[in-house]
Amino acid sequence: MLKTLPFKHTSVRDLAWLINSPPIIQETINHTHWTNSTFWLQQYEEVNDLLRQLDANPFELHDLLEQQKDKRLGHRFETLLSFFFKLNKRYKILAQNLQIQDENRTIGEFDFIVRDTLLNKTQHWEVACKFYLGIGDTLQLANWHGPMLRDRLDIKFEQMQTKQSQLSSHACATNQLNTLGIHIDQRICLLKGRLFHPISNDHQYSPLHISNDHQAGWWTRANDFNTNTSHGNMTWAILNKDQWFAPQEFSATTDTYCHDELVDIFLAESNPRPICIAGYSRQPNSAIETTRGFLVANDWAHEFTTRY
Numbered sequence: 001m002l003k004t005l006p007f008k009h010t011s012v013r014d015l016a017w018l019i020n021s022p023p024i025i026q027e028t029i030n031h032t033h034w035t036n037s038t039f040w041l042q043q044y045e046e047v048n049d050l051l052r053q054l055d056a057n058p059f060e061l062h063d064l065l066e067q068q069k070d071k072r073l074g075h076r077f078e079t080l081l082s083f084f085f086k087l088n089k090r091y092k093i094l095a096q097n098l099q100i101q102d103e104n105r106t107i108g109e110f111d112f113i114v115r116d117t118l119l120n121k122t123q124h125w126e127v128a129c130k131f132y133l134g135i136g137d138t139l140q141l142a143n144w145h146g147p148m149l150r151d152r153l154d155i156k157f158e159q160m161q162t163k164q165s166q167l168s169s170h171a172c173a174t175n176q177l178n179t180l181g182i183h184i185d186q187r188i189c190l191l192k193g194r195l196f197h198p199i200s201n202d203h204q205y206s207p208l209h210i211s212n213d214h215q216a217g218w219w220t221r222a223n224d225f226n227t228n229t230s231h232g233n234m235t236w237a238i239l240n241k242d243q244w245f246a247p248q249e250f251s252a253t254t255d256t257y258c259h260d261e262l263v264d265i266f267l268a269e270s271n272p273r274p275i276c277i278a279g280y281s282r283q284p285n286s287a288i289e290t291t292r293g294f295l296v297a298n299d300w301a302h303e304f305t306t307r308y
Contacts, residue, residue, distance in 0.1 A: 007055040010246070011062050016051055017246035018080045020044045024130070024191045025157065026211040032165045032187045037213055043088065050087055073241055077129035077192070078111065090118050094182060100173045108167040113182060121185040126164040130156060130193040131244060131276075133219045133294055135304045138197060141207045147274035147294060149301060157209065160189045194244075196294050199228045219274075219294035222267055226259050233282040234291075236262045238275050250280045250287045262295070272297045 007013045019040055026036035054061060061083055068079055078097075085091040095113040099106055112125040132144035132153045141154035167173050168184040177184065197204045199218035206214070220228050235256040239248065250256070257265065266272050274296040278289035 007051065009055055009058040009062070011065055012051060012055045012058050013246040014076075015054075015061065015080050015083060016044070018077065018129075018192065019047065019051075019084055021192055021215055022211060022213045024193060024195065024211060024214045025189070025209050027209065029161060029209070032161055032189055034189045034191070037211070043084075046090075047084070047088055054087070071242075073129060073131075073244060076242065076245075078127060081127055081190075082112070085112070085114055091116060094122065095180070098176075100167060100170065100176055102172045107170055107172050108164065110167060110173075111164075113184070116186075119186075122183060123186045123188050124165065124168055124184045125188045125190060126160050127190040128156060128160065128193075129245075130191060131196070132193070133196045133274075133296075133301075134198060135301050138201070138205045139207050141209070143304070144195065144207070145301065145304070147276075147296075149304075153207075156191070160191065165189050194292070199293065200224070217292040217294070219296055221296055221298050221300065222263050222272075223298050225263055225295060234259075234279045235282060237278050237280065237289075238262075238265075239278055241276075243278075244276055247292075248278050248289045250289075256280065266295055274300060 007016055022037040022040070023035055025034045027034055064083065065076065065079060068075060082093065082096060085093050092115040093112060094115055095110060098110040098113065100108050100110070110124055111127050112123075114123050114125060115121075116123055130146070130151065130153070132146060132151070134144050136143050138144070141157060142152060144153035145151065165187045168177065168187070194215045194217050195206065195210070196217040196219045199220040204216060206212075235258060237248070237250075237254050237256050262277070266275060274294050277293055277295055279291040279293070280287075281290050
């Protein structure tokens with residue numbers, strides 16, 4: 001879990017988390033560069049003073065997020081990243097969400113095309129923020145699923161590595177970029193978020209390509225929650241999706257529950273969906289979450305877990 005980020009406003013803490021958190025994948029694979037933690041720590045140091053100034057007057061960022069019609073996390077992440085590019089004088093956004101058309105068919109879309117003035121290169125960035133739970137053999141990319149089981153880490157990795165980041169190689173994209181006077185010098189992929197390991201595992205086993213310093217949480221079924229998290233000094237909060245990024249602070253308005261209360265509320269639903277939860281210590285002067293996890297139904301992902 002990241003240490004608390006020293007900012008008052010939620011939007012600024014989320015922006016700081018985007019910059020400061022380690023990517024899930026960090027390497028160069030077949031000429032496509034996946035950014036690493038060292039790069040982002042340098043970016044955080046460079047814009048730290050600007051973040052503090054923003055925290056004193058966050059209304060531009062706050063309004064930008066409020067005006068976002070699509071409230072999905074991926075769009076919130078892209079909005080924050082675009083703000084980072086504008087905050088950091090190193091970058092200039094040349095295009096964002098640029099669609100490539102072939103007659104009446106959409107071939108693809110560039111997330112960002114930016115000019116890196118330090119490297120003097122035009123870069124195509126494909127970006128995503130994901131939250132995956134490991135099921136069974138967590139050494140396999142295919143065994144990391146989104147909470148609703150519709151998304152999978154291996155599929156997202158392949159899409160970003162072999163399709164989305166290669167869009168500039170398509171003839172239609174080349175023609176459109178030439179019309180705009182753009183030549184792509186470098187392909188960059190960015191995947192941030194968290195991987196939630198089974199809480200019952202003694203060790204965290206991660207697949208090939210996953211960085212050792214990725215942000216990690218845990219998941220557990222309702223029946224096992226008390227057994228696996230039986231710490232008498234913990235209280236729990238249910239997080240809304242817009243709270244999934246930065247570490248959360250406890251306040252007087254935070255609704256919290258003991259173990260049994262949380263399980264009762266969860267199981268009161270006829271078909272409970274996975275919920276993201278933050279655990280807080282009851283110790284005095286401890287306002288930052290100390291653990292992050294997912295609570296899932298007892299039959300969640302049963303079709304996957306029965307094979308192990």
